[in-house]
Amino acid sequence: xxxxxxxxxxxxxxxxxxxxxxxxxxWQGSKAPKARIALFNAPLAEELGxxxxxxxxxxxxxxxGSDVADGSMPLAQAYAGHQFGGFSxxxxxxxxxxxxxxxDPSGDRFDIQLKGSGPTPFSxxxxxxxxxxxxxxxxxxxxxxxxxxxxxxRALAAVTTGEQVPRxxxxxxxxxxxxxxxxxxxxxxxxxxxxxxxxxxxVLADYAIARHDPALADADNPYLAFLAAVAERQARLVAxxxxxxxxxxxxxxxxxxxxxETIDYGPCAFMDAYDPATVFSSIDHMGRYSYGNQPxxxxxxxxxFAETLVPVIDPDDEERTINLATxxxxxxxPLYKKAFHEAMAAKIGMSALxxxxxxxxxxxxxxxxxxxxxxxxxxxxxxxxLTSDTSPLLTNCEDPEPLADWLGRWRSRLKxxxxxxxxxxxxxxxxxxxxxxxxxxxxxxxxKAEDEADLxxxxxxxxVLDDPFTRRDGLDRYQGPAPSGFGPFVxxxxx
Numbered sequence: 001x002x003x004x005x006x007x008x009x010x011x012x013x014x015x016x017x018x019x020x021x022x023x024x025x026x027w028q029g030s031k032a033p034k035a036r037i038a039l040f041n042a043p044l045a046e047e048l049g050x051x052x053x054x055x056x057x058x059x060x061x062x063x064x065g066s067d068v069a070d071g072s073m074p075l076a077q078a079y080a081g082h083q084f085g086g087f088s089x090x091x092x093x094x095x096x097x098x099x100x101x102x103x104d105p106s107g108d109r110f111d112i113q114l115k116g117s118g119p120t121p122f123s124x125x126x127x128x129x130x131x132x133x134x135x136x137x138x139x140x141x142x143x144x145x146x147x148x149x150x151x152x153x154r155a156l157a158a159v160t161t162g163e164q165v166p167r168x169x170x171x172x173x174x175x176x177x178x179x180x181x182x183x184x185x186x187x188x189x190x191x192x193x194x195x196x197x198x199x200x201x202x203v204l205a206d207y208a209i210a211r212h213d214p215a216l217a218d219a220d221n222p223y224l225a226f227l228a229a230v231a232e233r234q235a236r237l238v239a240x241x242x243x244x245x246x247x248x249x250x251x252x253x254x255x256x257x258x259x260x261e262t263i264d265y266g267p268c269a270f271m272d273a274y275d276p277a278t279v280f281s282s283i284d285h286m287g288r289y290s291y292g293n294q295p296x297x298x299x300x301x302x303x304x305f306a307e308t309l310v311p312v313i314d315p316d317d318e319e320r321t322i323n324l325a326t327x328x329x330x331x332x333x334p335l336y337k338k339a340f341h342e343a344m345a346a347k348i349g350m351s352a353l354x355x356x357x358x359x360x361x362x363x364x365x366x367x368x369x370x371x372x373x374x375x376x377x378x379x380x381x382x383x384x385x386l387t388s389d390t391s392p393l394l395t396n397c398e399d400p401e402p403l404a405d406w407l408g409r410w411r412s413r414l415k416x417x418x419x420x421x422x423x424x425x426x427x428x429x430x431x432x433x434x435x436x437x438x439x440x441x442x443x444x445x446x447x448k449a450e451d452e453a454d455l456x457x458x459x460x461x462x463x464v465l466d467d468p469f470t471r472r473d474g475l476d477r478y479q480g481p482a483p484s485g486f487g488p489f490v491x492x493x494x495x
Contacts (some may be wrong), residue, residue: 012071012100021205029065029097030118034061034162041156049105063159063177065117072099076120080194081187081254089194091254092122111183115176131171133450138261141265144437144465150240152262153180165404184208186305187254193308203314208258223313228328231302232335233260238298239339245375246269249281251297252290253304267491270436272481274368274375280491291378347379347432349424355471361459363418367403379432386421440482
């Protein structure tokens, strides 16, 4: 089949392979016994300008890594990374292959990558494969985050391979077809910095600037400006995570994308009751990547990124360069707090952030802490107080007095909005979701898919999450936290 025909137009461009020789290993995926496309993201394919026949068995072979599409130059990327604070000088794509890049109808460039297509030279003894449950988790999480307005990698397809993969028993093998603005990571820069290959690091920085920040090429110091641009993107991204209660779970430097997208949905989850110390990952024993630590970890990761750029920002004056880079990193927390408080102001009904609003926002979060009130539902219940005399907010509080006092101050602040209460409530409901990937529902859907080959619950959940803000009849079970008998939720690095 000719995938460059009108029916299957994969017009691959391979700038990474073409311009970054020595930054990867050319590779091909393992042969899948019986590749089948289990899920295909038709809306995303349309956005990308792809006309693909998801029933075509040859397309399934390509998406499994068993065959190579015309124009594709599959490769495994090299990168390093700090994992839970410890540095590994060589990680790389141990089970992923970059097939190439495509340009969407607007001319924007996107990677098409396989995840779980078999071992590569970077596999470090692993089998390089993935199983269906974690592949579906990443598919679901990416689509949910996109619907919530959070920058994210997304899934074009999930493919079953027809084999059983050993993972605490045998699990159905699968491959995720992932789309990203790029797969450049902080760890990509660390790989070459660790080897003191400054010429290659400069080539990488030039490539990244041309791809993500082309306007910076004419800046007085493009590398310093690039560092600032990456920091600003990360500040906005983490602020969005925090406003929806998302916990990434494994914020290693190799999981921080230069593009500012959420990448690698391993032990991720959404917080139920508000608690900055919330951790779901089974391996995060010290709470390094807890909900409340995410801004600080992002800043730490960016400091490691800045260290890699020091030799190219100004090769002739290291002390000056360190001072300049340090100033950029010092600006991160103010950038993050501004983005966070602006978003949170809108979530509680303010059209613009005014003096004193930050304290009001922090006060609301303080009222939620220690109470059995769901974080996501709390903002919907808050809007309800503007149009109803009763609200579960107060009745669900063990100690309602602090929240009652806060509500009085909040209503006084809203009088300056010069909008009717119903209008404020409507605006709040347009940005505060009803439906998020509830941990118990995600687990339920993944178990049905993996253990019973039943994708029905997964597809139902995916459909609900496609429109997280609009209340629909018959979807009450998708709103609210897990029932009390669900027990403590734990996530695992299972992909």
